[in-house]
Amino acid sequence: MTTYIIRRLIMMIPILIGISILSFAIMYAAPGKPTVLNLDPDISVEDRERQMERLGLNDPAHIQYLRWMGNVLQGDLGNSFTRKQPVTQLIMDRLPNTIILMVVSTFLAVIIAIPFGVLSATRQYSKLDYGVTFTSFIGLATPNFWLGLMLIMVFSVQLGWTPVGGVSTLGSEFNLLDRIHHIILPAFVLATADMAGLTRYTRSSMLEVINQDYIRTARAKGFRERTVVYKHGLRNGLIPIITIFGLMLPTFIGGSVVVETLFSWPGIGKLFIDATFERDYPVIMAITMFAAVLTVIGNLIADILYAIMDPRIEY
Amino acid sequence: MTETLKQEKNSITQDKSDVLLEVEGLKKYFPVKAGLLQKTVGHIKAVDDVSFAIKKGETFGLVGESGCGKSTTGRTLIRLYEPTDGKILFEGKDISGLNEKQLKPYRKDIQMVFQDPYSSLNPRKTVGTILEEPFRVHKLYSKAERKERVEHLLEKVGLNPDLRNRYPHEFSGGQRQRIGIARALTLNPKLIIGDEPVSALDVSIQSQVLNIMDDLQKDFGLTYLFIAHDLGVVKHISDRIGVMYLGRMMEVAPKRELYSNPLHPYTQALLSAVPKSHPSEVKKERIILKGDVPSPSNPPTGCVFHTRCPKAMDHCKVEVPKLQELEPGHFVACHLYN
Amino acid sequence: MSTLLEVKNLKTHFFAKDKVLPVVDGVDFKVNKGETLAIVGESGSGKSITSLSIMGLVPKPGGKIVDGEINFDGKDLVQLSENQMYKVRGNEIAMIFQEPMSSxxxxxxxxxxxxxxxxxxxxxxxxxxxxxxxxxxxxxxxxxxxxxxxxxxxxxxxxxxxxxxxxxxxxCDPKLLIADEPTTALDVTVQAQILELMKDLSKKFDSSIILITHDLGVVAELADRVIVMYTGQVVEESPIVSLFDEPLHPYTQGLLNSIPKIDEEVERLSSIGGNVPTPDSFPKGCRFSTRCPHVMQKCIDEQPELKEIKPGRKSRCFLHEEGVGS
The missing domain is CATH 1.10.260 (434 Repressor (Amino-terminal Domain))
Structure with missing residues (x-):
């Protein structure tokens, strides 16, 4: 197992280098210059040139890349062009907010998706199954931003039940209820697509499990259907779900871009979208690489969990 | 009866002119990889130093339990697997080292029928298309001739030629296996390797298919390598039989000789394990082998059977017994006979 | 000998779209205490669904016991509620299956x-x-x-x-053990081990056994009595030795003759022609009429009943009335 993990970690290195080259190239090829150069409309050509020189933007692309890489290897992600702060600091300030959002929305997705997926499978072709299937397709098909806007309109604007955005009421002390009040809508929106997907996966995984011979054995032992499904079925049915879960991890970053922007949630996603508009290269690269690391680590975690859940898998 | 006896006698002579396929020291090892750099740390010795010969027009049965390497042997012979070592002489020519292009003419001559008639036919093609496919691949015959040949083949395996436009799922298991046999026959092969061709079929259907295989052998002058685990079926169809265990050939003999006078302790145990065919039959002392077949990735030293052999001696743990001819045509790999 | 299980006119049908598939269609048999009864049949004979019906585990949705009684130790299992069946399954009646790898x-x-x-x-x-x-x-x-x-x-x-x-x-020391093809997936030397074990256990635990198999060799080793099933019906019932000595029903005869045996040699195997009809295309008359070598007009028109031909021996065939065939 340890050898396996080490091998996988080593294999990550070329993958991550590849991703960094690719994203650097795409970012470099994208039109537009960093906003910081145009902040002052009266800036002289010489001043701008001096700025370019200072930020190292005049060097050829591969030199810029290698310099960036060299700094990263020394643990320096550079400074934000726009915000004049170290990128590490920027990310560290916002990461907790994103993580809280991710954890809460994952929790929501799981506690709703798995029971409904199981029910849908054990009562295949029932009204409940059709209902769950229909709802999850709607969930999959609804764009995040639209759902978010609608929920804000109904619950925040018209009913006034929830705040329009932010992590907490401005200027107030830490208050758990206030936090929950703020997080509920964005977490729900972020959870919908995954919730729908997970429900579908759980359903098909459980359907497969329920037709297995060992489920018949469990029934032949005289167990109640509940024991059969939850003790003998679910543990097997969850194995593939775990994998999907690991793969879902990075999609939260993508989802959080939309949701955080929509709900003015000061997290990584919002930072990323701001940085992209501002062509704040060091921030863009840092967050892209963060997402990339999350993806490969997510994969590895999925595989490790797989081996823990399923005694047949050995590495 | 006397004629078949004579045939059996003939097969023991060293005369190689009528040998169709000769296998010499065939080995197929699958590497086992592990560790940081995925180095090969061992081998699964699926087939380990197997030799036998099949004469033109005869049926050679290969029996053994799961994991004995009988199927791997069959698949290596048609080069679905690359042999690790050894020679495969087909009509005197070694085909074990040929590349795909050089192999093409032999692909026509050696055909295979698989166990599972459900998964070995493409479900999206009609039976006619499936059967014509080999002609297309080898660019043989005109369109009309192909059709005629396919209809002829279907008739030969006992199916109505009108069924050529049906899809595989419209057939029963037995009918599908007939289609599998017809497909193997399309290119007029010399050797057909049947890998458990009747194991998935019900008894009443199994006997139909066995009879068809018998008829086809006579009509087309076919030679069969018949791989199976059912000792009754193998006895019925074969002229000579090889018994495999853990990748090695334990005993080769003409069928009557093998069943009436099994020499290897493994063959003896295998035969005594077959359920009786009548309830009031009194079986000779049944030899119940202890334990399970050891893993082929770590086979026992010396004779691979010594861990379960009721007659094992100290010597068996050390030295691999050679396959030696004990009586004319009867080969055994066992130290008991030294 | 007292009766432990009596199955009467059991009908387990499957409902698919607009079709009714009579997979088990009027099955009668008894199992005595301490006895091993073999149910023999090929695929599609309904032998496995018969056993699942006794266990109350007919595959749902689709399958349903539509008629009949399963009297086990003083109670009719068909009438028991699901809650009552939980106490029977695994406790009074236990089951082992064909695929030890996946069970x-x-x-x-x-x-x-x-x-x-x-x-x-x-x-x-x-x-x-x-x-x-x-x-x-x-x-x-x-x-x-x-x-x-x-x-x-x-x-x-x-x-x-x-x-x-x-x-x-x-x-749980069950009164009845149902073994559905217990050795089919095993190698012959391992099969011999398991058969020995089952013989020992049936003595040691004094359980009744229903042995479901397509392998007449396994039947010869283990069973006291046999019923032969074909297309959802019992076609023959017999004590073990007389079934092998003198099979009554043409299907049983065909089955016994089509097995290649290791202790005898035939030039050509006899075989039953044709295929087992599927449940949506069972013939109107005798269900074996499409494959029977002795078929008569009557067999095509009418269904024969399972009748006692000799003491302890039943067969579902018109030939016995005609005085032929036995």
């Missing part, structure tokens, strides 16, 4: 899978159940039973898994 739960240890039955039905404590599990594993032939308890099924070979299945089935 054990891959994520639970052998110990968990055996002890859970004992804790559930016999209300043993975990410790007692574990002790009992070790005893059972020893009985079915594991020398190092303690070690096996914490192993997962994939660590064991097919034969060992089938032993575990048997230990599990015997754990």
């Amino acid at each position: 054990l739960n891959p994520v639970l240890t052998i110990g968990e899978q055996i002890t859970e039955v004992l804790i559930y039905h016999k209300k043993l404590s975990y410790k007692e159940a574990r002790q009992k599990a070790i005893e059972l594993l020893k009985i079915v032939g594991f020398a190092r039973a303690e070690g096996i308890l914490d192993d997962y099924p994939h660590r064991l070979s097919g034969g060992m898994r089938q032993r575990v299945m048997i230990a599990m089935a015997m754990s």
Whole structure:
């Protein structure tokens, strides 16, 4: 197992280098210059040139890349062009907010998706199954931003039940209820697509499990259907779900871009979208690489969990 | 009866002119990889130093339990697997080292029928298309001739030629296996390797298919390598039989000789394990082998059977017994006979 | 000998779209105490669904017992509620299946899978159940039973898994054991081990056994009495020796003759022509009429009944009336 993990970690290195080259190239090829150069409309050509020189933007692309890489290897992600702060600091300030959002929305997705997926499978072709299937397709098909806007309109604007955005009421002390009040809508929106997907996966995984011979054995032992499904079925049915879960991890970053922007949630996603508009290269690269690391680590975690859940898998 | 006896006698002579396929020291090892750099740390010795010969027009049965390497042997012979070592002489020519292009003419001559008639036919093609496919691949015959040949083949395996436009799922298991046999026959092969061709079929259907295989052998002058685990079926169809265990050939003999006078302790145990065919039959002392077949990735030293052999001696743990001819045509790999 | 199980006119049908498939269609038989009854048939004969009907485990949705009685130890299982059946399954009637490779739960240890039955039905404590599990594993032939308890099924070979299945089935000392093709997936030397074990156990536990199989060799080894099923019906019932000596029904005759045997040699196997009809295309008359070598006009028009031909021997065939064929 340890050898396996080490091998996988080593294999990550070329993958991550590849991703960094690719994203650097795409970012470099994208039109537009960093906003910081145009902040002052009266800036002289010489001043701008001096700025370019200072930020190292005049060097050829591969030199810029290698310099960036060299700094990263020394643990320096550079400074934000726009915000004049170290990128590490920027990310560290916002990461907790994103993580809280991710954890809460994952929790929501799981506690709703798995029971409904199981029910849908054990009562295949029932009204409940059709209902769950229909709802999850709607969930999959609804764009995040639209759902978010609608929920804000109904619950925040018209009913006034929830705040329009932010992590907490401005200027107030830490208050758990206030936090929950703020997080509920964005977490729900972020959870919908995954919730729908997970429900579908759980359903098909459980359907497969329920037709297995060992489920018949469990029934032949005289167990109640509940024991059969939850003790003998679910543990097997969850194995593939775990994998999907690991793969879902990075999609939260993508989802959080939309949701955080929509709900003015000061997290990584919002930072990323701001940085992209501002062509704040060091921030863009840092967050892209963060997402990339999350993806490969997510994969590895999925595989490790797989081996823990399923005694047949050995590495 | 006397004629078949004579045939059996003939097969023991060293005369190689009528040998169709000769296998010499065939080995197929699958590497086992592990560790940081995925180095090969061992081998699964699926087939380990197997030799036998099949004469033109005869049926050679290969029996053994799961994991004995009988199927791997069959698949290596048609080069679905690359042999690790050894020679495969087909009509005197070694085909074990040929590349795909050089192999093409032999692909026509050696055909295979698989166990599972459900998964070995493409479900999206009609039976006619499936059967014509080999002609297309080898660019043989005109369109009309192909059709005629396919209809002829279907008739030969006992199916109505009108069924050529049906899809595989419209057939029963037995009918599908007939289609599998017809497909193997399309290119007029010399050797057909049947890998458990009747194991998935019900008894009443199994006997139909066995009879068809018998008829086809006579009509087309076919030679069969018949791989199976059912000792009754193998006895019925074969002229000579090889018994495999853990990748090695334990005993080769003409069928009557093998069943009436099994020499290897493994063959003896295998035969005594077959359920009786009548309830009031009194079986000779049944030899119940202890334990399970050891893993082929770590086979026992010396004779691979010594861990379960009721007659094992100290010597068996050390030295691999050679396959030696004990009586004319009867080969055994066992130290008991030294 | 007293009767433990009596199945009367059992009909288990499957409902698919607009079709009704009579997979089990009027089956009658008895199992006496301490007796091993074999149900023999090819695929599509309805033998497995018959056994699942007794267990109350007919595949749902689709399958349903539409008629008949299953009288077991004084109660009609068809009439029992699901709650009452929970106490019968695994406790009074246990079952082992064909595929030892897939019949054990891959994520639970052998110990968990055996002890859970004992804790559930016999209300043993975990410790007692574990002790009992070790005893059972020893009985079915594991020398190092303690070690096996914490192993997962994939660590064991097919034969060992089938032993575990048997230990599990015997754990609550059932009155009836249903063994559905218990040795079909096993190699012949392992099959011999398992057959020996089952013979020993049926004596030791004094259970009745229903042995479901397509293999007449296994029947010859183990059974006291046999019923032969074809297309959802019993076509012949007989004590074991007389079935092999003198099969009455043309289907049984054909079946016995089409098996290649290791102790005799024939130039050509006799075989039953044609295919087993599927449940949506059963013939109107005798269901074997499409393949029977002795078919008469009457067989095409009418269905024969299962009748006692000789003491203890029943057959479903018109030939016996005509005085031919026996």
